[in-house]
Each structure stands twice: as C-alpha cells, then as structure tokens.
Amino acid sequence: MTTLARLIRSKPFVWTLIVLPGLWPLWPIFVQHDPSVLADPLKYVLHHLGFTACLLLVTVLTFTPLRVLAPKSPLVQALNRHRRLVGVSAFFYGALHFTTHLVYEGGTIGLDLFNTIPATLRTDVKKPFLLTGLLALSILLVLAVTSLHALVRWLGGRRWKNLHRLAYVAAGLIAYHQAAARKVFPPQVLWIFVPLAVLELARIVKQRRSPPAKIAA
C-alpha cells in the first residue's frame, strides 16, 4: 500500500483535510489584509463556503465510480471508507453557506436580522438561482440525517440506497446554482463537474457491460 493510501485510510487525516478549507478565509482577511476581500469579507466567506460544499459533494460522488472502475486499488478502497464523513461534511458546509447567506442578506445596520429572514426566504423561493441552492441543501439535510446508523437500519438497504440517489439530483442543482452565481458563466463549474461526469459515464458503461452482483441489504 502506498503512503498516500495509508494516509487516506486515516480518519484524523481526512478530518484535517475537511476542516482546513473552513479555516482558509482567515488568511486573506487576517494575515494578508487583502483589500479586495476586506471590502466585503462576508461575501468572500459566503462564496468560499459554497465552493467548499460543492467540492466536497462532487468528491464524495466520485467514490462509487472509482470503486467500480478500480475496485482493487488500495487508494480507492481507502477513499471509500469515508463516504459518510465526506458526504455529511458537504451538507455541513452547505448549511454554513446558507446561514452566511441569511446574515449577508439581512445585515444589521438599519435592518433587523430576524425580521429580514422571512424576506430573504421569500426572495430565495422566487428566483431559480437561489431556489436551486435551497432545494439542494434540503436534499443534503435529508441525506445527512438518514446517514445515522439507526436510520439506515430503519429505512433498510433498498430504500436507503434509492433515497441517497438524490445526491445526484443535488449535484445537478448545485451545478446550476454555481453557474448562475456570477454575471458571466464561471469556468470553474466545468473544472468541477466535467471530471465527475466523465467518471460517472465510465462507471455506467462498465456496469452495463458486467452487471454487479446482488448485494444484500
């Protein structure tokens, strides 16, 4: 087993990789004092949290195709030990992103935060750009809650598996949400989603050729 595979097997290592992006905004704000960030630091944090949530979601979605395409690889096996951790962290960053959004839209100078939350939500459901984010987060919430062992048992393998296929719907919604976030189409959407799409295509092709053995719940 390579060193990398051994590192990836380690939960503390993966935890560190997941927590580090959350600390990333501290650098331009408190160390560099970058004025283009300090001009609107909350906007920077908002975008960064969303970007991290998106990356984590796409990352966890690569685990199954990698497992199908390279089942014997120790690195792939190591990655697949952390399906729940990475998936739930995507939800967690998404929830932080959404909370930041509520504070960002509400503010406190002249506008009372708690009175503005209903107004913010009303705008969110009216506009496809914002609604897709809201729907994706709702899906991730359901998936995070049903990732608890007790709920997996309660749902049963087949129902749980079908429910968690909603992760693909969430990914599609997020691709739209991210693409609609700037005034012009951001190329990063392609960098993030095209590799995932390629992996999924390869996985589907392989599974069509040799159907997987029936897996008991």
Next chain:
Amino acid sequence: MLIRTPRPWELPASAATAERDYLHRRTFLKTVGLGLAGAAFAGPKLFGATAGFPTRVNADYRDPALKPTAYEYITSYNNFYEFGTDKGDPKPNANKGWKTEPWTVELAGLCRNPVKIDVNDLVTKMGGAEQRVYRFRCVEAWSMVIPWDGFPLAKLVAFADPSPEAKFLKFTTVVDRKNIPGQREDTLEWPYVEGLRMDEATNELAFIATGIYGKPIPNQNGAPLRLVTPWKYGFKGGKSLVKIEFVARQPRNTWNVMAPDEYGFYANVNPTVDHPRWSQASERVIGAGGLGRQRTLMFNGYEKQVAALYKGMNLEKFY
C-alpha cells in the same frame, strides 16, 4: 449645574475624523496626500489624466451625512472584466504595463464640433476639475460613496454642440488586446459600449471623472476618463473612454447585449424592480465590515434631480 459655553474655536464632535480613517491615516497619506506631489513625477503606472489637480470641492454635491468609502476599497474592489472577472483582478492586471497617458478621446457623430483631443487639453477646456461626492450602486447589490474629481458631462456636450438629430450619446471603451489581457478572451463583447439619452447626459448629475479623492483616477477605476451616472447602476459608467459619439438611435449597451433579460438600457437604481437572480431592495455597504447592509433608495437617492426624466415611464418594462 455648570452650563458650558463652547469656545469659538471648538468643533462639534461630529467633525472628528472617523476612528477607522484615523487608524488608517498613514495608508491614507501614502495614497492620497503624497499623490498630489507624486503626480508630478510618478510614471504612467497609476496616473491617467493629470490636468486639473488639485480640485475644488463642489459644495452642492457634498452631503456631509455621506461617509466616503476608504480609498483602499474604491481602488481594490473593481468590476473591470477587461482585466479579469474577480474583484481583486483589475488592480494588479491594469498596472502591469497598460499606459493611460497620453490619451486621446474622440468627440464624434451628430455634432458641430467633432474633435480628437488629448485628455488633459479637454480637462483644461472644461475649466478644470471639481470634486463631487456621489453614491455608487452596483447592480450586484453593493454600494460605495466615492469622491470623484472631474467635470459635468453637460459641459462636454455643450462644447461638442450636438445637432438636433442627436438623441443619444454613445460611450466606447478602449480595446487593446496587447496590453489588456482580458480582451483576448470573449468574456464580454469588446469594446465595452454604454449609452445615455440626451436629457440624461445633460442632467446636472452626469459627470465625467478624471480623479478620485483629489488624485488622478487609477487605471483599475477606468483611467483616464470614466462616465459617472450616480442614479444608475454602476455598469452604466463606461471606463477608459476613447470615443463619445452623438447618435440618433439608442445604442446597444454591452450588458444588455450579453444578458438582455437581466440588464436594460436605463438601469436606474430601483429597489422595487428585482434583478432576475437577486433582490434590489437593499445593498451591501463596502468597507462597513461584516454586517453592513442598508436599504436601497429610489434612483440611488437622487430622485429629486432625475425623477422628472422618467415621468410616465414603466420602470419595470424599461429596467
């Protein structure tokens, strides 16, 4: 009880410098104070039009209640897609060798005095520059307060002497694929074009800026000539103008070409007309720290000066 009579030389507490500005005074001096002396010998890196400084403040456009945004933010947080699409891109990329001095601007089209003129000569012909403190509202729902230096657009219109057939003004930004890296890609259709109706252009507020905070306007803010229409969203203010043309038909402004369902021609600040993707009812205050947000004002607070221009117009249809 002691009733204190203030001495004649005492200032009210409200006149005190804001603590943030005081704490950043050294940065302020470095950029603004030395700038005037530096203008004489600094290279074209940071300075475009240099005529007309120091400027006199026009008291009619200097509301004491408006707190200007720090110079650092005005010049580091920019939408200037010619130099990259992130807010922090224009400042480094616009100062890597792109020269904005010398600069010639063309007054053309349906006017009796068309001319190609050096920017500094133009400022002199306009009678020098004055400083006005205007609100600035971006369509992305953030805002600043900017002390612009420059001259009223109405003066330039009078100088060019438009013919009666001229109904609109068309503003064209520079194209320079060699020195402006973003123009090698099709981020937007180049050149960036903007337009105003003649009565909008001759409104008292319409302004051509050649400076910020009493210093020549930096490259990333649209040196050396930038259109400023404070009652409209910021994208209406074309930067680095090379041509100002009097035309008969409404120009197709660039953002209206790129996304017609999102950006119109008039682009008047209006909290009651949403952008398709976000609300325009409030705005982030740049430089106000974490939670700064305020309600957006109709016509960005300039209703008194411009509302008459749009009487009877359906502002939802003509966004």
